[in-house]
Structure formats: structure tokens, C-alpha cells
Amino acid sequence: MKEQLTELIRNAVERAFAEGKLASGQTPPINIEKPANEEHGDYAVNVAMQMAKAEKKPPRAIAETIVGCIDDRQGILAAVEIAGPGFINFRIRPEAWLKTLGVVEAEGEDFGKSNVGAGQKVQVEFVSANPTGPLHIGHGRGAAIGDTVCRLLVATGWDVTREFYYNDAGAQIANLALSVQARCLGIEPGDTRWPLDGYQGEYIKDVAKAYLAHETVNADDQHVTAAGDPNDLAAIRRFAVAYLRREQDQDLQAFDVHFDVYYLESSLYEEGRVDAVVRRLVESGYAYENEGALWLRTTDFGDDKDRVMRKADGSYTYFVPDVAYHLAKWERGFVRVVNEQGADHHSTITRVRAGLQALDAGIPKGWPEYVLHQMVTVMRGGEEVKISKRAGSYVTLRDLIDEVGRDVTRYFFVMRKPDSQLVFDIDLAKQQSLDNPVYYVQYAHARICSIYENAREKGVTVPEYKDADLTRLGTPEELAIVKALASFPETVEGAALNFEPHRVTYYLQELAGLFHSFYNKNRVITEDEGLTVARLFLLKCIAQALKNGLAMLGVSAPERM
RNA sequence: GCGCCUGUAGCUCAGCUGGAGAGAGCAACGGCCUUCUAAGCCGUGGGUCAGGGGUUCGAAUCCCUUCAGGCGCGCCA
Numbered sequence: 001m002k003e004q005l006t007e008l009i010r011n012a013v014e015r016a017f018a019e020g021k022l023a024s025g026q027t028p029p030i031n032i033e034k035p036a037n038e039e040h041g042d043y044a045v046n047v048a049m050q051m052a053k054a055e056k057k058p059p060r061a062i063a064e065t066i067v068g069c070i071d072d073r074q075g076i077l078a079a080v081e082i083a084g085p086g087f088i089n090f091r092i093r094p095e096a097w098l099k100t101l102g103v104v105e106a107e108g109e110d111f112g113k114s115n116v117g118a119g120q121k122v123q124v125e126f127v128s129a130n131p132t133g134p135l136h137i138g139h140g141r142g143a144a145i146g147d148t149v150c151r152l153l154v155a156t157g158w159d160v161t162r163e164f165y166y167n168d169a170g171a172q173i174a175n176l177a178l179s180v181q182a183r184c185l186g187i188e189p190g191d192t193r194w195p196l197d198g199y200q201g202e203y204i205k206d207v208a209k210a211y212l213a214h215e216t217v218n219a220d221d222q223h224v225t226a227a228g229d230p231n232d233l234a235a236i237r238r239f240a241v242a243y244l245r246r247e248q249d250q251d252l253q254a255f256d257v258h259f260d261v262y263y264l265e266s267s268l269y270e271e272g273r274v275d276a277v278v279r280r281l282v283e284s285g286y287a288y289e290n291e292g293a294l295w296l297r298t299t300d301f302g303d304d305k306d307r308v309m310r311k312a313d314g315s316y317t318y319f320v321p322d323v324a325y326h327l328a329k330w331e332r333g334f335v336r337v338v339n340e341q342g343a344d345h346h347s348t349i350t351r352v353r354a355g356l357q358a359l360d361a362g363i364p365k366g367w368p369e370y371v372l373h374q375m376v377t378v379m380r381g382g383e384e385v386k387i388s389k390r391a392g393s394y395v396t397l398r399d400l401i402d403e404v405g406r407d408v409t410r411y412f413f414v415m416r417k418p419d420s421q422l423v424f425d426i427d428l429a430k431q432q433s434l435d436n437p438v439y440y441v442q443y444a445h446a447r448i449c450s451i452y453e454n455a456r457e458k459g460v461t462v463p464e465y466k467d468a469d470l471t472r473l474g475t476p477e478e479l480a481i482v483k484a485l486a487s488f489p490e491t492v493e494g495a496a497l498n499f500e501p502h503r504v505t506y507y508l509q510e511l512a513g514l515f516h517s518f519y520n521k522n523r524v525i526t527e528d529e530g531l532t533v534a535r536l537f538l539l540k541c542i543a544q545a546l547k548n549g550l551a552m553l554g555v556s557a558p559e560r561m
Numbered sequence: 562g563c564g565c566c567u568g569u570a571g572c573u574c575a576g577c578u579g580g581a582g583a584g585a586g587c588a589a590c591g592g593c594c595u596u597c598u599a600a601g602c603c604g605u606g607g608g609u610c611a612g613g614g615g616u617u618c619g620a621a622u623c624c625c626u627u628c629a630g631g632c633g634c635g636c637c638a
Binding site: 458 | 563564565566567573574575576577578579580581582583584585586587593596597598599600601602603618619630631632633634635636637638
């Protein structure tokens with residue numbers, strides 16, 4: 001609908017130019033918006049105001065001219081008015097609105113999708129937790145946002161690769177191996193032989209026990225049988241990584257999050273990519289030696305200080321493999337790369353981009369893109385639950401899913417703009433009431449299914465578009481629903497474009513609210529067969545939109561609650 | 562001290578990339594079930610959009626600044 005109207009206006013402006021009624025010859029971008037006030041119609045456009053300067057005419061006069069040039073061949077307009085400082089307000093004919101329901105049926109599960117991505121490759125990296133412990137709440141938010149962004153990109157026509165990157169060989173992993181080894185040998189935290197900054201969590205004991213028992217673990221990307229020898233540190237490391245990767249996989253599966261690629265930091269070293277990147281950076285002239293270390297002049301690319309690449313001890317800082325990894329992404333042909341990560345790592349953005357620019361590899365300045373999410377605080381019984389890895393008091397993602405369910409967890413994590421901090425209220429999440437927006441939306445879907453059931457018992461089947469006489473619909477509540485349905489694709493597109501899944505949750509709550517309101521005011525199944533069929537069809541469209549929207553969030557649409 | 566994020570109703574938060582007397586949910590108060598799920602609906606009250614400047618025909622939205630909160634500022638990842 002919005003698109004049709006945009007064309008109509010653009011044509012009108014161009015016709016005005018062609019007929020010499022307007023002089024500037026420059027068509028500004030047509031911004032159509034939905035006025036907050038209903039008296040201002042269904043849509044409003046501000047072109048006349050935007051053109052005022054170039055035309056050297058008052059906006060209202062320009063508006064008059066444009067309106068005079070509108071050629072509404074399809075007859076979608078009921079009224080056009082010029083209002084306020086120069087807005088052109090449009091009212092769409094109810095029949096035109098109702099026609100959009102045909103689209104909902106025709107597209108079915110695809111309703112809401114579009115093809116702005118045109119099948120181009122995009123890679124989304126998210127979670128990327130190191131295998132040193134179970135996934136915690138922060139990873140959960142990242143997983144929910146990242147996966148939803150992927151679903152939204154798929155829905156808007158992109159060819160999406162989901163990728164998980166992790167460090168399987170660095171200092172932290174060495175520390176992990178030492179911690180497991182200590183447990184194998186019966187050493188406890190606090191013991192003088194306990195490794196410095198060792199991982200103290202209970203789960204380390206489980207890893208040690210499994211290792212000593214020669215267990216075999218199969219993770220998505222790791223398959224290792226334990227050697228069982230507490231003196232073989234390398235074997236312990238391999239086993240511990242696989243074990244904890246498997247744990248994380250189970251968490252992710254419980255969350256319905258799946259990856260296409262697991263990328264190992266160690267492979268960057270094995271394939272010589274890290275050395276190659278350092279060489280290229282030295283050749284490009286942005287590197288220099290100082291105090292025994294090799295530095296990169298990242299300040300040339302907006303960083304606030306230069307960064308060390310190779311430490312005095314000869315090893316690399318983490319940011320070098322990071323650059324190598326992103327160069328590899330670029331070479332794999334991703335025109336777009338999106339990194340979803342916690343905002344506490346935001347300083348890596350400048351560094352990674354600076355490193356890539358210093359390569360002179362023709363990588364665009366703003367590549368890769370980032371979605372950063374702010375911290376999550378967990379509340380239970382009105383008190384904050386502290387998350388401390390070292391102390392072992394630990395709210396894991398799996399604990400949360402087990403306690404409140406996958407649907408609620410996913411929904412809550414994407415309910416807020418990633419930029420704002422999130423308070424996860426476990427008590428609220430567990431409530432099966434109107435306080436809980438997930439159930440509110442799901443209930444609308446279930447309610448519609450229940451009405452279907454009822455209709456079936458009375459011998460009425462769910463109708464198709466061609467069976468329904470939609471002119472029977474026309475109450476304000478019904479039209480409000482139809483208009484909301486028509487705006488679903490725009491909502492999805494906006495959410496995908498801005499990496500803002502919360503827009504979908506707000507949309508769904510609004511649509512569910514419109515339905516509940518309609519339901520309380522009207523009966524669907526009545527003696528009036530024509531009206532019954534028309535309304536059943538409207539409900540079918542609502543259910544479709546709810547289901548499709550929930551699917552984009554990875555949340556189920558139950559038929560019964 | 563510097564960088565990023567945030568500041569909107571008592572609480573939790575939207576505000577469609579600058580539009581037309583500022584919205585939703587919860588909480589408070591008052592109503593609606595012999596009829597398709599009351600896990601629902603309807604109504605009422607509630608605001609210096611943190612403060613101050615600026616740009617603009619027009620600012621919660623953009624720029625500057627002050628204040629408050631969070632995160633980050635390693636030859637850690």
C-alpha cells in the first residue's frame with residue numbers, strides 16, 4: 001500500500017515538472033508516514049514542504065499543484081487533503097485496504113517477507129563464546145538477538161551464514177586445561193598447587209571426571225575421546241574444549257539456535273593467516289618497532305592509541321588473529337558482515353576496522369557492521385542475581401531456559417532495543433498472565449485457532465479469499481486490523497535494516513491487542529453466514545501474521561493454551 | 562581524563578531515521594462473562610521528553626554543552 005502510494009506521488013511530482021507547473025526538476029525522496037492523529041488520514045507526505053526552498057513557493061501552493069497532478073488510476077484514494085503547513089493527507093478507500101488481505105493468503109508463510117537483500121551473501125557472527133564454561137545470560141541475549149537478526153535478514157532476501165568463532169588455543173584455554181588437570185589430581189581451589197586464576201566452577205569437576213573415565217564427546221564441530229592421562233596436558237585441553245563446546249551446543253539447541261560454521265582461532269595460525277597479516281601490515285608501512293614490540297599505527301585510522309601486534313615475548317596480541325579472521329571473511333566473499341557482540345567489547349570495533357584499513361585490501365571503511373547489546377541484569381524476588389564466573393554463582397542460559405521456557409526467554413531477550421540495558425525479571429517471565437507479553441501474543445493465536453475449532457463443529461470451514469465477501473467487513477476495528485496487517489512487511493523490513501528485533505515484538509503486541517479488542521466487541525460465528533465467512537477469513541490473516549512474526553523471533557505459535 | 566551507550570508517566574519501555582495538542586504495558590481506581598478461551602476487553606487519572614543553548618517552517622529525534630547512570634580505556638580475550 002505504502003509503495004503504491006509512493007509511486008502515485010512520485011508520478012504526480014514528475015508530471016508537474018513535465019507540464020511546467022513546477023520548476024526545480026528535483027524530486028525529493030518521498031517520505032510517507034502514518035500520522036499519529038486519525039483525522040489526518042491513513043498516510044501523509046511532506047514533499048511540498050521539502051520542495052518549498054527549491055521552488056521558492058509556499059508549501060501549500062506546491063501541494064495544490066501536486067494534488068492536481070495525481071492520477072489515481074486504480075482508484076485507491078478516498079480523499080486527498082492539504083493540511084497544516086503543507087502536508088498532503090491521504091485517505092485510502094476501504095475496498096483498497098481489504099484487497100490487501102488477498103496478499104496475506106497468497107503469500108501464506110511468506111507474508112511479511114521481501115527481497116531487498118536480493119540473495120546477496122551476508123555473514124552474521126554471534127555468540128562466539130570461548131569454550132571455557134557454559135553459556136551465561138549475556139551470551140543468551142547475544143544468541144537471541146543474533147539469531148533473530150539472521151531470521152530477519154533471511155526474511156528480507158539475504159543469503160545468511162551464521163558463524164561462531166572461538167579461541168581454542170590461547171592463554172585462557174591453557175588456564176582451562178590446567179584447571180581440569182588440577183581437578184583430575186584432586187587439587188581444590190585454595191590449595192597452594194591450584195593454578196593462578198584457575199576456573200573454580202563445579203562444571204570443571206565434571207570435565208575432569210569425564211576425562212578420567214575416557215568418555216567420548218561429540219559436539220557440533222568437535223569429536224574427542226579422552227585419553228584419561230592426567231599428565232597429558234595437551235590431551236586434557238583437547239578434551240576440555242570438546243566437552244565444553246558440547247555443553248554450549250546443548251544450550252544453543254535448547255534455544256533453537258544453530259550455526260552454519262564454527263571457526264577456530266587455531267586454524268588462523270595453522271593456515272599461516274596470522275603471519276601473513278602481520279607481513280602485509282609491515283609491508284603497508286603502518287607497523288613499527290618500539291621497546292621490543294611490533295606496533296600498528298591504528299591512530300592513522302581513528303583509534304585513540306596505537307596497538308601492539310607482537311609482544312616483546314614474541315606472541316601476538318588477540319587483535320592480530322581478529323584482523324586475520326576478518327580478512328578471511330572478506331576473502332570468502334561476504335559483501336556484508338555483521339558482528340553481534342556485547343557492548344563491553346566495543347573497543348574492538350575501531351581496532352579491527354583500523355587493522356583492515358591498514359591492509360589496503362579495498363575493504364570499505366564501515367566494514368564489518370556491528371550490533372552491540374548492553375548488559376543484562378537478572379532479577380529474582382526483587383533482587384539482582386549476581387553473575388560471577390570465578391565464584392561459581394552462575395545463572396546459565398540453560399538454567400533460564402529450563403526455568404521459564406524457550407519462548408519466553410527468546411522473546412524477553414529481543415523485547416528491548418539492543419542499545420538499552422535489559423532487566424530480566426524471572427518472576428515476570430514465569431507469570432502466565434497478562435503481564436507477560438509473550439503469552440499475550442501467543443494467546444491471540446491460540447484464540448483464533450479455538451474459534452476455527454468452534455466453527456468446524458458447526459460445519460463451517462476456514463474460508464479462502466475467493467469465498468469471502470470482504471465488503472461485509474468495514475467496522476473501525478476491522479479496518480484497523482487490516483491496516484495493521486498491511487504494514488507487517490514494512491515492519492519486518494525496518495527491523496532487518498536497523499538490526500532491531502524489538503520492532504517485531506512491538507508490532508505483534510499491537511496486532512494481538514487489536515484482535516483481542518475486536519474479539520471482545522464482536523462475535524465471529526453468527527447466524528449471518530456471509531459475515532461469519534468474512535470474519536473467519538480476517539482471522540485467518542491475523543493468525544498468519546502472528547505466526548510468521550513469532551517465527552521470525554524463533555517463538556512458537558501454539559494452537560491451544 | 563578520554564571513548565561508546567542510556568536518561569520520555571510511579572515502574573518497565575516504544576516513539577517508524579526531522580513532522581501535525583507526547584504513546585503502550587504494568588501499577589492505582591471504576592466497569593464488562595447464562596453466548597466462539599476473563600491468560601481477555603472498556604474507561605479514568607498520571608509528563609518541564611534530565612537541564613541549558615543552537616540549526617530548522619517544525620526538534621523527544623540533528624549539533625554544542627552541563628548533569629546523572631552503565632560499559633570500556635592492557636605487550637588480557
